[in-house]
Amino acid sequence: MDQGMATGSDNLLSAVVPLMKLLCLTVIGLILAHPRTQIVPRATFKLLSKLVFALFLPCLIFVHLGQSVTVDDVLLWWFVPINVLISTAIGCALGYIVAIVCHPPPQFFRFTIIMTGFGNTGNLPIAIVGSVCHSSDNPFGPDCRRAGIAYVSFAQWVAVILVYTFVYHMMEPPMEYYEIVSEENEIEEEEPISNASRPLLHEAEWPGMVDKETTHSKTPFIARVFMSISGSSQNTFPDIDFSEEGGSTAGPSSPKSLRCFAEPKVVQRMRVVAEQTPIRHILQPPTIASLLALIVGLVPVFKAFVFGYDAPLSFFTDSLEILAGAVVPSVMLILGGMLAEGPNDSALGIRTTIGIVVTRLLVLPLVGIGVVALADKMHLLIEGDQMYRFVLLLQYTTPSAILLGAIASLRNYAVREASALLFWQHICAVVSLSFYIVIYFKLLSYV
Structure with a gap:
């Protein structure tokens, strides 16, 4: 245990005060963007985003991850990205239970699973870590901020890959309800939506996501590939051209070609789906900054040249660090601007909405405590590093990722429901985060 770990009432203040700071920034953003005041227009918040x-954010990731990471650290930090996968898997399992128990409208079954399972593993944890470490008497020691941001940044690439693969396909419009979902959004699509009028939710965490439309992004593409579409559905969707289907050189009389005929078709369909998966978009500025930070940090010659008081490029990294200081206030102001738009009407149902909020914000953190405690007993975590454990616990505690709103818009699926659910989750997260961070501080003080 770190000697600086606070106890008693100091422990309580150390947990609550950082969140109060973030709340103040969020309220300021809400006031500035509120439709009644309009002190700062929505377009300004989008530019800030x-x-x-x-x-x-790339400056923050590069400076803190690059300075902190070494070859030995990569071998020690392996559980951080793995924990993202574990928390997502457990969250999706709980989301499936929520969907079974709460009976959402059938077209939102997969949406319920995703919104329960996929939490904010980037901007919000960085803001919480930055706020916790802002004071000199923080409970995690002098290297609090750098280490915490490095841990969060090290896990971001896993979340990005999940977004562009698993989440992207899970948020596909259900084929049997595709016409219903499309009709609900037809009125909005009659007039082209400009960037200025688009809700801030779509640009709040990953600007430009909704502009990455592919040919099949707004259609139930996987269902079309793997299921036979007949009747009226055939008129709704154009045929998918499998150009290589007839390209086999094996003759029809070949026993081997007859025996293996089904397998190539399955593989072919998997290839078509893979080609339509926008994995190429993962190379965005934050991801590129993470890769550059790892390259520079893992090569001692590069690291000595870029980081350190006597480094030839120290003036450059100092400039990046000044820019990085704007991340926390900017992120919370943007969140306030998003909340100022208020919740949209939702067809999800009150029972399902409450089920997702309670499971995501109250039940999943309890499971996370158990997972991190078990990993600690199995000696999978860094000995004596309380910030490491704190970041792992945060991965179970944050509300659903704001990025899911952009994915919903990109797939044209449950856009209003995502907006309403994210609004209520972030409102309730003020209480749940305060409650669990107090618990985490108490638990970590006894580790």
Whole structure:
């Protein structure tokens, strides 16, 4: 245990005060963006969001991850990205239970699973870590901020890959309800939506996501590939051209070709789906910054040249660090601007909404405590590093990722439901985060 770990009432203050700081920033953003005041227009918040995404956040990741990471650290930190997979898997399992128990409308069954399972593993944890470490008497020691941001950044690439693969396909419009879902959004699509009028939710965490449309992004593509579409559905969707289906050189009389005929078709369909998966978009500024930080940090010659008081490029990294300081206030102001737009009407149902919020914000953190405690007993975690454990616990505690709103818009599926659910989750997260961070501080003080 770190000697600086606070106890008693100091422990309580150390947990609550950082969240109060973040809450103040969020309220300021809400006031500035509220429709009644309009002190700062929505377009300004969108520009700020792009600055965070393309400049401030990459600077933060590069500076803190690059300075902290070494070859030995990569071998020690392996559980951080694995924990993202574990928390997502457990969250999706709980989301499936929520969907079974709460009986959402059938077209939102997969949506319920995703919104329960996929939490915010990037901007919000970085803001919480930055706020916790802001004071000199923080409970995690002098290297609190750098280590915490390095841990969070090290796990971001896993979350990005999950978004562009698993989440992207899970948020596909259900084929049997595709016409219903499309009709609900027809009125909105009659007039082209400009960037200025688009809800801030779609640009709040990953600007430009909704502009990455592919040919089949708004259709139930996987269902079309793997299921036979007949009747009226055939008129709704154009045929998918499998150009290589007839390209086999094996004759029809070949026993081997007859025996293995089904397998190539399955493989072919998997290939078509893989080609339509927008995995190429993972190389965005934050991901590129993470890769550069790892390259520089893992090569001692590069690291000595870029980081350190006597490094030739120290003036450059100092400039990046100044820019990185804008991440936390900017992220919370953007969140306030998003909340100022209020919740949209939702067809999800009150029971399902409450089920997702309670499971995501109250039940999943309890499971996370058990997972991290078990990993600690199995000696999978870094000995004596309380910030390491704190970041692992945060991965179970945050509300659903704001990025899911952009994915919903990209897939044209449950857009209003995502907006409403994210709004209520972030409102309730003020209480749940405060409650669990107090618990985490108490638990970590006795480790």
